[in-house]
Amino acid sequence: MATEEHDRERRQVFGDDAEQYDTARPGYPDRLVEDVLDFAALPASVPAVEVGAGTGKATLAFAARGTPVTCVEPDARMARVLRSRCTGLPHVAVEVADFETWRPDRAYGLLYCAQAWHWVDPAVRWARARAVLRPGGAVALFWNHWDLEDLRLAERLTAVHARYGLAVPPYTILDPRPRPAGRGPRARQWREMEADGGFAGMEHRLYESAHERSPSGLIELLASFSGYRALPAALRDRLFRDVGRAVEQDGGSAGVRVTSSLFLARSRA
Template identity: 40%
Template sequence: MATVFGEVAGSYDEARPGYPPAVAEAILAYHREVPRRLVEVGAGTGLATALLAGLGAPVTCVEPDPRMAAVLAARHPEVEVVVAPFEEWTPPPGGVPALACAMAWHWLDPATRCRRAHDALAPGGTLAVLAHRYDYVDPAQGAALRAAFESVDPDRRTDPREGWFGEEIAASGLFVDVRTESLRRPVPLTTAAYQRLVSTFSPQLRRPPELRERVLAAVGAAVDGFGGTVTLDLRTTLVLARRPR
């Protein structure tokens, strides 16, 4: 499933919301200086790459899907792009000063991701893992949209706990100074923009084409019923941790 998003590589970057500048500020403050190099795992089309490159460090992006990697390389020619799963990527001798993963930690092998991240880092290196959680500012809009989804596809999917990856990283015992920061912002979307966003979600990409169209029609009708705009309550969790020296 880590390569399912290549199907929508062309629209992924436009449809998905990016990251607030405070994320980069928090990483820089935690690391205490501009990293000599930063590696981004599961970089996709580069939504977080632009923010991370702004730190001023040379960036290497590791992305398993060649379709996503092609979009990433075209949009961010300033970064090095390695087309490989994280599990097959070999870090440089001595490790890297900083390793980041945005919206992709759950796609990495759960049995090895903490150990691989630890081993990829230089002693004292910084791990930064971040993810969005999508909700709705107006509970009535949220209830109506959930009902719209379920009216077409009653197979309900339960999201993991918010910030679960921070608990996992801390529990691994491989890192020290584990910190979690939460950022929250409203994101208004038109009907068409919301449908584009839904089209990039993995549950939607798992559905057969006919069911995808029915889902988009149902959620589009729901947003039209609000006057053509839905406001997301976008919550971003950033977990920072350090490999012991």
Template identity: 40%
Template sequence: MGKDEEARVDRARGRVFGEVAELYEASRPGYADAPAARVLEYAEPGERPALEVGAGTGKATVAFAEAGTSPVCVEPDPRMAEVLRRNTAPFPRVRVEAAGFEEWRRDGRRFGLLYAATSWHWLDPARRRDLVREALDPGGALALFWNPHGVRAPRLHGAPAEVDARHGITGTPHGVLASSYGRAAGGGRLGRGAGLARGRAPRRRRVHRPARGPFPRGPALRHRPLPGLPGLPLPLPGPGPDHRERVLADTAGVLDAHGGGIAMEHFSDLLLARTAR
């Protein structure tokens, strides 16, 4: 599969979240206040509006709204956008526009800040940087961030990873060692956001959150991904009851064998960049 085809498949997978919007909202981890504070400190948008791309159900939106920002939120799936509107109802100045970023009508608007929370990788890699430049004011800021998390102890990593492999599941936190992310913010998702302005290296920040542990039986099972959709750490509604029950039973067996839970590390990585003035 070529890069263009992979990008199309990734964008199609990104629309799957809407099929389980309510489950996504109930079980997907949110974002700490610290990333929003650091983004706003760097961006200094002032009176200039902010734009959120791929807002989902508002996991990051609410943190920015509570910090005093009223973003325009672009969300491609109308089912996710419906939950987003509900979650941002206490913030009437937040605006939700249901559209993919690539097709969204900017109508001449420019922004002092554009941010994407765990959604940059869903955008068309051939167009996203140009679209960001068009949307931002001169000197405007881009902020990309997501929440890596993984198993703290190497000896506990193998068993849940084997369950994932047996059922054709990838991209779960149970199959990743926390130490694999290294000590500094980085990784492909963030690195591909660089290059907004020549000569300006992006800033990278890691915000450590309290270690989550043990990762107990209930939440661990609720965070199982959709089998057959690699890389989508969604709650598990299917694809069928028999398969679902086998996955949950095998996962429960692993957790029970380790005292009912597995300790996890949880942190937020940020990339901050600015366009030329």
């Protein structure tokens, strides 16, 4: 129970500065969004549901292609930014609710979740997915995983953390452990869907991209991760000051590789 409560608290920290999160986080590849919609093959009248929509980083990409979307977001602060981003999009509805207890009034042809499925209670998430989908409905779960292109800079920034007695937070851009992006059938998401027995036609796809971050841009990205948001503000500010200085001394920018990992499946008829 303590772990579940901790996870619930961690997933709520993103709303502490929802605008900052929206600015810092990159979106998702156009090809990924198109592949999801091709896989789902939604009839025009059948909507999609987005779980943990946040501030709309994925929502806008699907809505721009005309997909009717119901967004389920547990944090009212994130939902407030989401609604502002979706002004003028009548085919996007926003509901503030936990997916675990949300009760839809219709069946959906596509359930997608960007960067948030791991926050949904594992005891019920697959049963809830099956409950909201019509037979044959599609599931699309995707994440961005980041790495610094310059390993030497990554080592310097890790040393900055060590000076403050801090380990690099897990699943962040400096985490040296292998990313789960390429695991395919060995990934937890795949194995859980197989074990649930309610899904078929599973696929895994990867998308690669890269961009440059200024010192402040890299700090903004770090600040969007829950492991950094959970630090005491004064300590976090000192850490980020030294991170920025290290990037400045290393040429003034940091190359970031992004691997977008997509899991697809269909609910069994």
